[in-house]
Amino acid sequence: MANTKSKKTNAKKSSKPASAKVKEVKKTESKTAKVETREEVTTAGNPFKGFFARKCDEKENILTIFKSPRIYGAIIGEVVGTMLLTIILLTLGIYQPLYVMFGLLAITAAVYGLSGANLNPIITAGMMASRRVSAIRGVLYILSQILGAWFGLLITNAFRLAGEGAVELPSMSEIEGGQFWVVTMIEFVGAIMLAFFFARALAYKKSPLTFATIVATGACIALLFAIVVSSNFVGLQNNFALNPAVALMYQILPTSGDTFGTVLGGVALALVTYWVFPVLGGIIGFAISDVAGRLSGECCKACDKKK
Numbered sequence: 001m002a003n004t005k006s007k008k009t010n011a012k013k014s015s016k017p018a019s020a021k022v023k024e025v026k027k028t029e030s031k032t033a034k035v036e037t038r039e040e041v042t043t044a045g046n047p048f049k050g051f052f053a054r055k056c057d058e059k060e061n062i063l064t065i066f067k068s069p070r071i072y073g074a075i076i077g078e079v080v081g082t083m084l085l086t087i088i089l090l091t092l093g094i095y096q097p098l099y100v101m102f103g104l105l106a107i108t109a110a111v112y113g114l115s116g117a118n119l120n121p122i123i124t125a126g127m128m129a130s131r132r133v134s135a136i137r138g139v140l141y142i143l144s145q146i147l148g149a150w151f152g153l154l155i156t157n158a159f160r161l162a163g164e165g166a167v168e169l170p171s172m173s174e175i176e177g178g179q180f181w182v183v184t185m186i187e188f189v190g191a192i193m194l195a196f197f198f199a200r201a202l203a204y205k206k207s208p209l210t211f212a213t214i215v216a217t218g219a220c221i222a223l224l225f226a227i228v229v230s231s232n233f234v235g236l237q238n239n240f241a242l243n244p245a246v247a248l249m250y251q252i253l254p255t256s257g258d259t260f261g262t263v264l265g266g267v268a269l270a271l272v273t274y275w276v277f278p279v280l281g282g283i284i285g286f287a288i289s290d291v292a293g294r295l296s297g298e299c300c301k302a303c304d305k306k307k
Contacts, residue, residue: 047294053131060134071140077114078144079151081107085119086152086246090169094241097223105216112208117215121145121244125279126195126286132202142245149245171251173238175269183239184273186226190242191278193222195285203298247274 065071088103108117116133118124121142128138153169160167175183197218204210222242230236241247252274254266 047297051290051294055131056134056137060137062136065134065136065140071137074115074137075140075144077111078118078141079148081111081115081117081119082145082148082245083152083155085243086149086249087156089241089243089246090152090156090249093170094223095227097220097227100223101216101220104219105212108212108215109208112205112211115141117212119145119243120194120282121275122191122194122242122278122282123198124282126199126282129283130199130286130290145245146248149243149249153249170238172241172247172274173236174254174266175239175273179234179236179239180269180273182234183230183236184277186229186240187242187273188277188281190222190226190240191281192285192288193225194219194242195282196289197221197285199286199289241274242278244275244278 084107085104088100092099092103094100104119107119111117111119116127118127118141124133124138124141124145127133128135133141157169160169198215201211201214201218204214219242226240226242230239241250241252252270254263254270257263257266
């Protein structure tokens with residue numbers, strides 16, 4: 001009997017903590033549910049919460065970036081990729097959008113694993129402004145793209161000279177006063193298109209082929225827009241590049257003029273048209289993509305997949 005009583009007493013003692021634990025678990029679950037509900041309401045009420053949060057590596061700066069060999073591979077990727085793209089544009093011509101599309105598709109797929117295949121200061125500027133890459137990495141990429149475009153020009157010109165220079169390399173038409181805003185807006189709108197497609201392609205970065213296809217198709221659409229508007233609507237030829245690094249190789253900077261002031265004025269106009277506005281367009285293209293992604297709940301879906 002004594003044993004029976006002791007067992008009952010132990011059972012009562014053990015049952016009390018168990019019930020208390022159950023209550024604590026229920027309270028914790030209810031609190032968690034309330035917190036999640038509040039977060040959902042907050043997110044639904046303000047989809048731009050944390051929109052300006054830093055996304056790139058905060059530890060990456062000029063003192064740390066060169067400690068890892070990966071940056072050197074990325075720089076080589078940008079140099080080689082931009083060089084190949086420049087060779088395509090200087091040989092096939094920018095007025096062959098389908099050839100450019102297939103060439104860019106192959107180059108992007110090949111280089112993506114090295115550097116992300118920016119291959120264009122327009123894209124790199126958008127990546128920097130949207131905090132996808134650090135400022136130092138972005139600057140290194142842009143310098144690499146200019147260097148790669150220069151290598152592409154040297155190689156193409158070397159073959160041209162080997163053939164006794166019978167064919168002239170393509171060059172940009174000089175911008176006249178009345179054409180400035182027309183050409184500038186073509187570059188500006190085309191840059192927005194390029195950046196938007198690239199930003200949307202980043203959602204498929206786990207599949208390099210899909211990513212490259214979206215980027216190359218977007219470039220083809222931007223080129224078609226520029227060709228139709230410049231040739232058919234305003235009657236201009238050889239007045240756009242949609243890539244500031246390649247535009248430099250297309251001899252956009254004037255080297256002669258009546259006076260030194262005239263030369264400087266021409267250089268300023270060329271830089272505004274082929275560098276300043278395209279870079280702004282790249283930033284706007286990424287911003288449009290990010291805003292649309294936030295409003296559509298794309299970021300929330302990405303977080304759910306990670307969970």
